[in-house]
Every structure is written in structure tokens, then in C-alpha cells.
Amino acid sequence: MCAQRTVTAAVVIIGNEILSGRTSDANLPYLAKALNAVGVRVMEARVVADDEVAIISAVNTCRAAYDHVFTTGGIGPTHDDITSAAIARAFGVAIVRDPRATDLLTRHYAAAELSEARLKMADIPEGAALVDNPVSAAPGFRIGNVWVLPGVPRILQAMVDGLVAGLKGGDPVLSRTISAFTTESSIAFALGEVQQQHPATEIGSYPFVRSGRFGTSLVVRSTDRDALDAAAAAVAGMLHSAGVEPLMEDGPAA
Amino acid sequence: MCAQRTVTAAVVIIGNEILSGRTSDANLPYLAKALNAVGVRVMEARVVADDEVAIISAVNTCRAAYDHVFTTGGIGPTHDDITSAAIARAFGVAIVRDPRATDLLTRHYAAAELSEARLKMADIPEGAALVDNPVSAAPGFRIGNVWVLPGVPRILQAMVDGLVAGLKGGDPVLSRTISAFTTESSIAFALGEVQQQHPATEIGSYPFVRSGRFGTSLVVRSTDRDALDAAAAAVAGMLHSAGVEPLMEDGPAA
Numbered sequence A, B: 001m002c003a004q005r006t007v008t009a010a011v012v013i014i015g016n017e018i019l020s021g022r023t024s025d026a027n028l029p030y031l032a033k034a035l036n037a038v039g040v041r042v043m044e045a046r047v048v049a050d051d052e053v054a055i056i057s058a059v060n061t062c063r064a065a066y067d068h069v070f071t072t073g074g075i076g077p078t079h080d081d082i083t084s085a086a087i088a089r090a091f092g093v094a095i096v097r098d099p100r101a102t103d104l105l106t107r108h109y110a111a112a113e114l115s116e117a118r119l120k121m122a123d124i125p126e127g128a129a130l131v132d133n134p135v136s137a138a139p140g141f142r143i144g145n146v147w148v149l150p151g152v153p154r155i156l157q158a159m160v161d162g163l164v165a166g167l168k169g170g171d172p173v174l175s176r177t178i179s180a181f182t183t184e185s186s187i188a189f190a191l192g193e194v195q196q197q198h199p200a201t202e203i204g205s206y207p208f209v210r211s212g213r214f215g216t217s218l219v220v221r222s223t224d225r226d227a228l229d230a231a232a233a234a235v236a237g238m239l240h241s242a243g244v245e246p247l248m249e250d251g252p253a254a
Helices: A025-035 A052-065 A081-089 A099-108 A117-120 A155-166 A186-197 A227-242 B027-037 B053-066 B083-091 B099-108 B116-122 B153-166 B184-197 B225-241
Strands: A007-014 A040-048 A068-072 A095-097 A123-124 A129-131 A142-143 A146-147 A175-180 A204-209 A214-224 A247-250 B009-012 B038-050 B068-072 B095-097 B123-125 B127-133 B140-143 B144-150 B175-181 B202-210 B213-223 B245-247
Touching: A007 A025, A007 A052, A007 B095, A025 A040, A025 A068, A025 A155, A025 B038, A040 B123, A052 A068, A081 A123, A081 A142, A081 A146, A095 A099, A117 A123, A117 B184, A123 A142, A129 A146, A129 A155, A129 B153, A146 A175, A175 B083, A186 A214, A186 B116, A204 B099, A214 A227, A227 B213, B009 B053, B027 B038, B027 B068, B027 B153, B038 B053, B038 B099, B053 B099, B068 B184, B083 B095, B083 B123, B083 B140, B083 B144, B095 B099, B099 B116, B099 B127, B123 B140, B127 B144, B127 B153, B144 B153, B153 B225, B175 B225, B184 B202, B184 B213, B184 B225, B202 B225, B213 B225
Parallel strands: A007 A040, A007 A068, A068 A146, B009 B038, B009 B068, B068 B144
Antiparallel strands: A040 B038, A095 A123, A129 A142, A142 A146, A175 A214, A175 A247, A204 A214, B095 B123, B127 B140, B140 B144, B175 B213, B175 B245, B202 B213
């Protein structure tokens, strides 16, 4: 195994509707999986209000701490969409009507539909690169290590699918899930020993209820496939020893 | 309208499984709604890894900045459940086997079932108050202004339902949702004017697709019922003027 630097990211979710509970965020799980698949690991996420000070503070803290920052939300046409202006302030640059973005919107909308509100979506921090929006034209953008994306999941997902191909990641985190109909407590001690014996992996334990029965999913994660296989085998062996049948699952990266 | 201080909260979601995308968080929306109903407003949320430094940093920052902090996750019996120990460190106190919590577990489990792993759930920072768990006995706890709760949504919800009654909140944020089959861009300018004319309210705009038609939900929020009613009427009037039929919705707090 070659040691390789971990490429890290933070996700900053912007929107009062998430903090009020009106809307459940669906973008963090999507971003986390898509980024991990190319070797970029989400280390932290923050949810902040549609508030300039809060956005600037979160973005500036995170862009200093991680390789990439992905923001979601607040880049639409209405008065509560203040993300682009806040990002410009965070970087100390002007926000300008971008000719490339204007051109994209002009080609997407009929002339009569191209209102000033829509053109607001072409106002982007000076020096930013555009991020392609294959769904509804209005682009996202990247400035420094900050990627600014919309909050609507269908549009965000299409944009993420496009941009991840260009990211230089480290080794993706691989995972193996082993479930069993047993409680966490019954296996906690033996599981802790397996974790100690396999330090190149990280083993998480997640209780569940399925068809009225209590169970536990044990998720082994590692960037090293051999270490992963060895730890997964040890987890299965530990369950056998405890008199519990392991249910091997080939899940997606977890 | 009596001016009243806003009572604020942050939510700290602890768990690698949320940051990896394996699990979608369901606890923030539940906490946000339950807290708002008693006049406590969630201003920020953070998702951090099962990592002591990350937990301590998030909790210490948030407990200094907000009236309350609610953490979710990491208080179970397995080796990756490190929240209680991290909270003790954040407060600079010892973690001790709590006799009240031990008693709760002893009464819940048969003697043969009361393993050391289960008793780990009675290890709590010195000086903390217990938070009742009506589902599975193992308590949460409160220390200072930090409430430490489990990650399993069914258990968290029961515990939140119990604890909110004891919180002293400010005025709850009331809301009214007015939807219409129109795009955000078509009404963005007029909506911005309504927002300017109703500064005691906060108006959010959220696009949706329903039965294949594009629409926009306009959510008016305020702690002042009269201001809310006036702004909601103005939003409906603005839509009428734009030739769009407003669909009034009496939704839950949003």
C-alpha cells in the first residue's frame, strides 16, 4: 500500500428552510458519495442561514481547513439568494455580471423570458470559473477551492456528476458492510478488539430494526483493500464465534 | 408586539456514517421543528466525524455562541461511541459511572443481559443531569447548555418530545406558505419589494415541480402574528397582480 495524502472537503449547506426543518437536506449524502468515489473525503458539514455573516464565516473557516469546500443553495433569482454576493465578500472580490454566464442564459431563455431576475443568476464573483449546469443553464462557479452549487437536488446532482471527473482525489475509501441479528451490546467488546487488531481500518457499528428484529450493521472502511478484506473477515469470524450468523452485504461505498 | 430575546440553539450531528453519505440525517428536521414550537430557534448545524478533537471543537464553539446545543449520535455501547467522553473533555470534567444511569439500566435489563458494554452507557460526565429515554432506558444527559442525545431517530424523537416541555423559549417563529404555479424569476422583483415593505418578516422562496408543472412556494416567517398576516396578504396580492392564482397552504411551522 502506497501512503497517499487524504484529499479533504467540507460541505456548507445554505438555507433557512433546512434550519427550520421545513426541508430535509438531500445534498450532503449525494455529495459525500460522489466525492468519495473519486477519493475526496467529506470531513465536516455545516448548515448555515441565509445570512451574509454566517455564510462568510463558515466558508472562510472551511476553505482554510480543507482542500475543497462545496456550498449548496442560495444562487437563484430571488431576494433571499445571497450566496454569490457573500462568496465574493469572503474572497474580497467584486461581484460582476459575467458575460459567459449571461450568454448561457441568453441561449437558454427566449428573449421575452430573460428578465433582470434571471440575469441576476449571471452575477458571479470576479475571477470565478463557471460550473456547467446541464439542467437549467444558470451555472454554478468555482473560486479558489470553493465550489458554489445550487440547492435544488436534481440540478445539484447533475452538476456534481459533471464536476467530479475533474477532481484529483486520493485513494477512495472502500467499505464492506456485515450485518447480523444481534444487539450492539452483545458484540461490543469483541468488536472493539477486532478494531484494535485492524488499525488501518475504521469499523462503525449501526443498530437497526428489520421486520421487527433488532440487528447491527458493522461497516468496515479503509483505503487499503487488503486491510479491508482482513478486517471484514475478522468481523465475520467474531460474529461466528459469538454464535451469530453474519449477513455479508456488498453495499455501495459507505 | 413585545420585543423578546430570541432563544437560540445549534445542533451538532456526530457520526462518520452521515459524512460518508451512508445515512441521511433525519434528526435535524425533527429537532428544528420541535424546538421552534417552544420558541427555540436553530441558528446553525454542524456534522462532525466520530473524532474527539472535532467533537470538542464544534461543541465548545457552539456552546459559547448559542443558548443551547443539542448533539446527536455516539452514545451507544460500541468502541466508536465516543461522544460522552469527548463532552466530558470539552467541559474539563471526569467521566464517571453514574449510579442513577446504572440503576435505570439495571431495572431495564435482566441481570444476564447487563453486560459491561451496556454499562458503558451509564458513563456520563460528572455533574451532568440525565435526560429520560422512554424507549430503551439508556439516558441522554445535559451538562451546562449542552444536551447530549442518541442518533437513532426513534429514540431521539421520544427524548426530544420529553425535554422540550422544560425549555424556556422566546416567541416561536410562525409561518405561512403560499404556493403558486409560477417560476421564481417571474415574481422575484415584486417579491423583493414585498420583503422590503415587511421587514418584521422573513420571506423565503423555494421552487418545486408538482405533476410536471413548475411552481414556487413562498414561506413567510415571523414571531409577530399581525406582521405575518399582513405580509402573507401582500404576497397573495402580489401574485394576483402578476396574474397567478395563489394557493394558500396552512402548513406546519416552516
